[in-house]
Amino acid sequence: MAGVNRKLLLDCALCPNMCRCECPVDKEYGREAVSPSGKARLAHLLLEGHLDWEEDLLEAVSSCLGCRGCRLLCPFPELDLCEELLQARTVERPPGMVLPAAAPYLNNLKKFGSPYGTRPVAQASPQGGSPEVLYFINCTAQANHPRSPQLVLELLEAAGVSYRVMDQYCCGYPAQIWGDMELARQLAEENRDRAAQSGARLLLTDCPECWHTFTARYPQWGCELGLPVVDAATYFLELVQQGRLKITPPEGIGSVTYHDPCIWARVAEMTAAPRELLQHIPGLELKEARPAGRETRCCGGGAMFQLTFPERSAGIARRRLEELPPADAVVTSCPFCRENLQVGGGKVLDLAELLGLAALR
Amino acid sequence: MIERLSRTIQEERLPAPDYELIAKKLRHIVGDDGVSASGADRLATCRDYWPMGTLWFLEGKAPALPDLVVWPRSTSEVAAVLRLAGEHNIPVTPYGEGSGALGGAVPLQGGIALDMKRMDRVLELDRDNLMVTVEPGLNGARYEEYLNRHGFTGGHFPQSLRCSTVGGWVACRAAGTFSTRYGKIEDMVVALEAVLPDGKVIRGRKLPRTATGPRVDHLFIGSEGTLGVITAITLRIWPYPEKRIYSSYIFENIERALEAIRRLVQAGARPAVVRLYDPAETAHHFPDCEVPAGHVILIYLFEGAAGIVAAEDELAARLAREEGGVAAGPAPVERWLETRFNVSLASKLFRQGAVVDTIEVTTSWSKAAEIYHAMQKALLEVEGTVLATGHYSHVYPEGAALYLTLVGFPPGDKREYYRRLWNAAMDSCLALGGAISHHHGVGLHRGLWMAQEHGQALEALRMIKDAFDPQGIMNPGKLGLGEVKKWPE
Numbered sequence: 001m002a003g004v005n006r007k008l009l010l011d012c013a014l015c016p017n018m019c020r021c022e023c024p025v026d027k028e029y030g031r032e033a034v035s036p037s038g039k040a041r042l043a044h045l046l047l048e049g050h051l052d053w054e055e056d057l058l059e060a061v062s063s064c065l066g067c068r069g070c071r072l073l074c075p076f077p078e079l080d081l082c083e084e085l086l087q088a089r090t091v092e093r094p095p096g097m098v099l100p101a102a103a104p105y106l107n108n109l110k111k112f113g114s115p116y117g118t119r120p121v122a123q124a125s126p127q128g129g130s131p132e133v134l135y136f137i138n139c140t141a142q143a144n145h146p147r148s149p150q151l152v153l154e155l156l157e158a159a160g161v162s163y164r165v166m167d168q169y170c171c172g173y174p175a176q177i178w179g180d181m182e183l184a185r186q187l188a189e190e191n192r193d194r195a196a197q198s199g200a201r202l203l204l205t206d207c208p209e210c211w212h213t214f215t216a217r218y219p220q221w222g223c224e225l226g227l228p229v230v231d232a233a234t235y236f237l238e239l240v241q242q243g244r245l246k247i248t249p250p251e252g253i254g255s256v257t258y259h260d261p262c263i264w265a266r267v268a269e270m271t272a273a274p275r276e277l278l279q280h281i282p283g284l285e286l287k288e289a290r291p292a293g294r295e296t297r298c299c300g301g302g303a304m305f306q307l308t309f310p311e312r313s314a315g316i317a318r319r320r321l322e323e324l325p326p327a328d329a330v331v332t333s334c335p336f337c338r339e340n341l342q343v344g345g346g347k348v349l350d351l352a353e354l355l356g357l358a359a360l361r
Numbered sequence: 362m363i364e365r366l367s368r369t370i371q372e373e374r375l376p377a378p379d380y381e382l383i384a385k386k387l388r389h390i391v392g393d394d395g396v397s398a399s400g401a402d403r404l405a406t407c408r409d410y411w412p413m414g415t416l417w418f419l420e421g422k423a424p425a426l427p428d429l430v431v432w433p434r435s436t437s438e439v440a441a442v443l444r445l446a447g448e449h450n451i452p453v454t455p456y457g458e459g460s461g462a463l464g465g466a467v468p469l470q471g472g473i474a475l476d477m478k479r480m481d482r483v484l485e486l487d488r489d490n491l492m493v494t495v496e497p498g499l500n501g502a503r504y505e506e507y508l509n510r511h512g513f514t515g516g517h518f519p520q521s522l523r524c525s526t527v528g529g530w531v532a533c534r535a536a537g538t539f540s541t542r543y544g545k546i547e548d549m550v551v552a553l554e555a556v557l558p559d560g561k562v563i564r565g566r567k568l569p570r571t572a573t574g575p576r577v578d579h580l581f582i583g584s585e586g587t588l589g590v591i592t593a594i595t596l597r598i599w600p601y602p603e604k605r606i607y608s609s610y611i612f613e614n615i616e617r618a619l620e621a622i623r624r625l626v627q628a629g630a631r632p633a634v635v636r637l638y639d640p641a642e643t644a645h646h647f648p649d650c651e652v653p654a655g656h657v658i659l660i661y662l663f664e665g666a667a668g669i670v671a672a673e674d675e676l677a678a679r680l681a682r683e684e685g686g687v688a689a690g691p692a693p694v695e696r697w698l699e700t701r702f703n704v705s706l707a708s709k710l711f712r713q714g715a716v717v718d719t720i721e722v723t724t725s726w727s728k729a730a731e732i733y734h735a736m737q738k739a740l741l742e743v744e745g746t747v748l749a750t751g752h753y754s755h756v757y758p759e760g761a762a763l764y765l766t767l768v769g770f771p772p773g774d775k776r777e778y779y780r781r782l783w784n785a786a787m788d789s790c791l792a793l794g795g796a797i798s799h800h801h802g803v804g805l806h807r808g809l810w811m812a813q814e815h816g817q818a819l820e821a822l823r824m825i826k827d828a829f830d831p832q833g834i835m836n837p838g839k840l841g842l843g844e845v846k847k848w849p850e
Contacts (some may be wrong), residue, residue: 030478
C-alpha cells in the first residue's frame with residue numbers, strides 16, 4: 001500500500017474547493033467538513049499530528065463516495081482525492097478504530113464474508129464442464145434485488161453460454177473502505193483461489209466497484225485474480241451483436257434514460273457499450289440525462305453509503321433523479337445505483353432486467 | 362482534541378454563554394442534524410480563503426473557532442435562530458462556501474457559524490419576466506447549470522463560480538468575469554428577503570424598480586452578514602446567448618490598449634468579457650500566442666443577439682486597429698475559457714513557502730495606467746516580493762477594475778510581510794484616488810482601510826449597522842464596523 005501522497009493532499013487542502021460543485025456529498029450534506037478540500041484539510045491536520053483521530057474526524061474523512069466527481073474539475077492532474085482519503089483512513093488511522101455506522105457490516109464481513117451476512121450460492125449451467133463464464137454476484141444485488149442476478153443467468157442460458165456462479169466472498173472493497181486491510185486481503189485471496197479453481201475463461205461482473213477492485217485494487221494488494229474481468233454491458237452487447245440473444249420491444253417501456261454509474265463512466269470509461277446495447281432494443285427511445293457520460297453524478301450508492309449513511313445516500317439519489325429527464329424507466333448498470341435510485345423514488349431497471357423484458361419472452 | 366489548536370485572533374465574549382443549553386434549544390429549531398459542536402464542523406468553518414488564514418492553517422492553527430455550527434433549512438428557522446442568538450447575546454457569522462479572500466467568514470468572537478448551504482433550492486423560475494428566485498446556499502455552478510437546463514443564463518461567472526454561493530455573491534457584492542455585459546451582482550439583484558437580527562423578515566418587491574425611498578432590501582448587498590441574514594434572492598436572468606464571438610488584440614503597451622477599451626465602452630458597446638493583461642501576465646497566461654516581449658494582450662468575448670454582437674465586434678476591431686492593436690484571433694479567448702478556473706498555482710506556491718494574494722481596486726480611466734504602475738512599483742519595493750502582475754477587467758464608461766496578483770518569499774515573518782504588502786497596496790491605491798476594493802469586499806482584513814475609503818460615510822454605515830443590530834451580534838468585527846481587539850502580531 002502506497003500510503004497518502006501528502007504533497008497532493010496538501011495541494012487539495014490549500015485549494016478553495018474548486019470542484020465542490022461536482023461533489024454529491026458536499027451538495028447533500030451542506031457541511032464544510034465534508035466538502036472535498038474540507039476533508040483534505042482535516043486529513044492533513046490529522047496526518048501532520050495537529051489533531052488526534054476522533055470519531056467525528058474519521059466520519060468526516062470517510063464521507064466520500066469514491067465517485068471521482070471532484071476529478072472532473074481538479075486542477076491537479078495527479079491527484080485522486082477519493083484514493084488519498086481512502087489511504088488516509090486505512091493506512092494512517094489508529095488500528096482498530098472503526099466508524100460506528102460501519103461496525104455491524106464489518107462484523108458481517110468478518111463472520112460471513114459478506115457485509116449483508118449472506119453469500120450467493122454456487123450454481124452451474126446445465127452444460128457442465130469448464131464454464132465459459134464465472135459470474136460474480138454483487139452483494140447488494142444478491143441482498144436487495146436477487147431477481148437481477150437470476151436474470152443474468154437466464155440470459156446466459158438463453159444465449160447458450162456455459163457459466164458457473166462463483167462460490168464467492170465479498171470482493172474486499174468494503175473492508176478497505178472501513179479500514180480493515182487485513183480482511184480485504186484475505187477476501188481477495190479467497191476469491192483468487194476460487195476463480196483459479198473454476199476453469200472459466202473469464203469473470204463476469206455487473207458491479208463497477210467489484211470490477212475496479214478486481215482489476216486495480218487486487219494488484220495493489222499483491223493479489224492478481226488471474227482471470228480477465230468483463231462487465232455485463234460489454235458482454236451482453238457482444239451476445240446481442242453475435243445474434244445469440246433475440247431482442248424484441250419490451251412491453252410497457254417505450255423510453256428510458258440511462259444513468260451512468262460513476263466508476264463505469266469515469267474509471268472504466270465505459271459509457272458507449274450500454275448505449276449501444278439500448279440501441280439494439282427496437283423502438284426504445286433513449287433520453288439522455290444532463291449531466292451524463294463521464295460528467296455523470298453519483299447516485300449516492302458509492303462506498304457502501306447505503307449501509308453506513310442511508311438517509312444521506314437516499315438524499316443524494318433524489319438529487320440525481322431531479323437531473324434525469326422523464327422516461328418510462330431509469331436504466332443503469334450498477335447494483336448500487338439500481339438500489340439507490342429506487343430508494344430515491346424512481347422506476348429503475350438494471351440492464352439485465354431490461355434485457356430480460358426484451359429477450360426472455 | 363480540537364481545543365488544543367491555537368486560535369490566533371479569537372475574541373472571547375464574556376460572560377461565556379452556556380453553549381450546551383443553547384445547542385439544546387437550537388435543536389428544537391433546526392432538528393438534531395441541524396446543530397453541531399463537533400471539532401470537525403467547527404474547524405471547517407473557522408476560516409475562508411483569506412491568505413492569512415491559509416498561513417495559520419499551514420502552522421496547524423485556527424484563526425477563531427465557532428462554538429456551534431448551525432444549518433437552517435428555511436427563513437423561519439433562520440429567524441428563530443437569530444432570535445435565540447439575540448436572547449443569549451451570541452455572535453452569528455453566516456457561512457456560505459468559504460471562498461472569500463478577506464477573512465469575512467472568520468467567527469471572530471466564536472458563537473454560531475450559520476452555514477446556509479442547506480438552503481439551496483430554486484424557489485421560482487419566472488420565464489415571462491426573466492427572473493429567478495433562489496435560496497442563498499445554492500452553489501454558483503449549480504445555479505448556472507439549472508438556468509442553462511431551462512434555456513437561460515445568470516450571466517454571473519466569478520472565478521469562484523464553482524465554490525461560492527448565490528447568497529455569498531450578494532453578501533459580498535461580487536462581480537463576475539462577464540460583468541461588462543451582464544452587470545455586477547447589484548445590477549442583477551431584483552429583490553431580497555432577509556432576516557433582521559431581531560427575527561423580523563423583510564421582503565423586497567419583485568419588480569424592476571421602485572421609487573418609494575431607498576430599497577431597504579438592497580442594503581444587504583455587500584453587507585457581509587453584518588446586518589442580518591439573506592434568505593431568498595430574486596435575480597435577473599437572460600436567454601441563453603444566441604451567438605458568441607471571440608477576439609483578441611496585441612498592443613505595444615497597456616496605455617494604448619486601455620484607450621481602445623475606453624473608446625469601445627464609451628461608444629456604448631458591452632462585451633461580456635474584457636480582459637487586458639500586463640506583459641508578465643500576457644507571457645504567463647498565453648505562452649503559445651507569440652506575443653512580442655513586453656507587449657500586452659487584450660481579449661474580448663461578445664455574446665447575445667447575433668446582430669448586436671457582430672456590430673460590437675466590428676467596432677472593437679476598428680478601435681483596436683486605430684490604437685495600434687494587432688488582431689490575434691479567437692485562440693487566446695479559448696485559452697482563457699479553458700484555464701479561467703485554475704487556481705492550482707497558489708496551492709503549490711503556498712506549499713513551497715510563498716505568500717500569495719490578489720488585490721483588486723477600482724480606478725477611473727484617467728488614472729487607469731498610472732495606478733497600475735504605482736501599485737506595482739510599491740508592491741515590488743516590499744522586501745520579499747518576487748512577482749506583482751496585473752490585469753484589467755470589469756470595465757465601465759467611467760473606469761475599470763485593476764486586479765493584481767502577488768507572490769512573495771519573505772525573508773522573515775510571513776505575517777509581517779503580508780501586512781507590509783497590503784499597506785503598500787492600499788496606500789498607493791488611495792494616493793491615486795482608487796477605491797480599495799472592486800469586488801472581493803472587505804471582510805476582516807480590509808476593515809483596516811475603511812475609514813480612509815469612506816471618510817464620514819463610515820460613521821453613517823456604522824449608524825445603520827447599530828440600528829439594525831444594536832447588540833452587535835451579526836458577524837462582529839467585519840466591514841470595518843467593529844474594533845478588532847486582537848489583530849495578529
